[in-house]
Amino acid sequence: MAHLSRRAETVRCISPCELTVLSQSDFRALTKERLMTKAMQRLAHDRSELSDADSEGGIKRVVYVSTMHAPFSETDIIELGRQSSMNNQKVGLTGILISVHEYFFQILEGKADALDDLLEKIRNDPRHRDLTVLSVEYGLEERLFTDWGMKTICLTEESGILMQAIRMMLQNIAQSHHIIGCYTQPAVLKLLTDGINPLRIPAQSTEKTVVVGTMTGLEQLQEQYPAQSLAEVVNSYLEVCSTCIVEHGGQVAKYLGDGFIAHFSQSGGDAAIAACLDALRGLQQLRRRDDPRFQRIDGAFGIDIGPVIEGNIGSSLKMDYTIAGAAVKSAMRMEALAQAAAKPLVASNAVRKRVQGTWRLERLPAANRKGAPRPRDAYTIPDTLIEDLQPHIMN
Structure with missing residues (x-):
């Protein structure tokens, strides 16, 4: 040529x-x-x-x-x-x-x-x-x-x-x-990889095991460290939790500042508990760092199983492919109870009934430290790790 x-x-x-x-x-x-x-x-x-x-x-x-x-x-x-x-x-x-x-x-x-x-x-x-x-x-x-x-x-x-x-x-x-x-949420990336337009997928009613987690102690850190330094702490917390969720077969649906919403299948109660316990161990490792920012980092987790809506939720300005509904709100209440009772993990009665593992789920006492009544369907695990972490959350 x-x-x-x-x-x-x-x-x-x-x-x-x-x-x-x-x-x-x-x-x-x-x-x-x-x-x-x-x-x-x-x-x-x-x-x-x-x-x-x-x-x-x-x-x-x-x-x-x-x-x-x-x-x-x-x-x-x-x-x-x-x-x-x-x-x-x-x-x-x-x-x-x-x-x-x-x-x-x-x-x-x-x-x-x-x-x-x-x-x-x-x-x-x-x-x-x-x-x-x-x-x-x-x-x-x-x-x-x-x-x-x-x-x-x-x-x-x-x-x-x-x-x-x-x-x-x-x-x-x-x-x-x-x-x-x-x-972008991994579920959306998976749809895109398969050549599916997520915007065309209709919302559906389903049942999920929902986990809500929040990092505790951020308020005290805000008084001592600048924003970028605090962001590194929050990101470390979310990295530990997200990794444990995914490794046990769950998906992170949304980050909420210093917290997250994740979900497993309706039969994923055991996986959800295991993921939370692994996350607590990971947070324990973070506290051992030679860095004062991480020495008080803790987490509280709430778990429930129930109906949710899964799909595109949002507005014309911003859309999330996420979950919403009764089980999400209940898991949020469980997480709030965990903080109030100084327990890193609290699960609902629905979770207790469906788990297959040898978890020792015990009902929370009838009242918290402030004397407010607690739901009768809230349970925690008297795990050695849980007990070791309890003083950190109380302080």
Whole structure:
């Protein structure tokens, strides 16, 4: 090809029997008047006919971006592309992989089952992290990348100005989606990953095990430390609690300042109790730090099982995919009782009746320290850890 005599100043495409070097002038010609878009659209039409496999159930296409966990040399990327191409051809997958500085930008297409299996492997691949699905399409009749087991493109520091602009664009996309992901509930991210628009999911009535937790002692700390220092303490508390909730199979539905609302399945009473106890152990470890801010950090947890509404709740300005209803309010009351009774954990009678574990749930005394009556369905655990933590909450 005549263009191969030109200086390689844009992008290197690694794939057998395909264009290996593309100059800036060629790239400008392709992009002018949407020629590249038209060319991409023509890739599928150039095939004589769709394969039988593609015509049954249609094609699924996924676009994602991820961050390299360690630096990749150009040789590493070439080898990654070669292996990916060989493996993808075996299962009928096609696509393109673009390496941009420390980011991977990839488009994959093929039958849904094979594509889902590959995505799961990619998520668990230690060579990269922060995988963010940008879009998912189902039931497509044609492929964009008809014959590319995996087209591999590496945009390097030596690339031309146009390629650097593309590099910056992809980098900003990756960073923006990662930031958005930090503010998005995992359940919503899961829906997006599956190609489902969360806004189109109707609210539903269901039954959940609800946990409400609050960090205690923040008021005293506010009198001694600046806002940023306090935020670090609250974040440490929420990190401990959230990790324990997720590890035991629950989901954090909402953060409430220095507290949270989480939920488990209706049969998740044992998991909820175990998560709270693990969180209390984690908070105990925080208090052992050589930092006065953490020495009084404590938590109070309330648990109940009952009906909730799960779905999109909010306004046109801000929407949360969360839970609301009787069980949430009851769990809040249990958490308030825990603080009033100087008990780190209080559960309802509904929880006591459904748990399967060997928990020793005992009813709270009839009145608290201020003499106010307590509900007769409030229970706590006379666990050694609970008793060890009790003086911290009372103080």
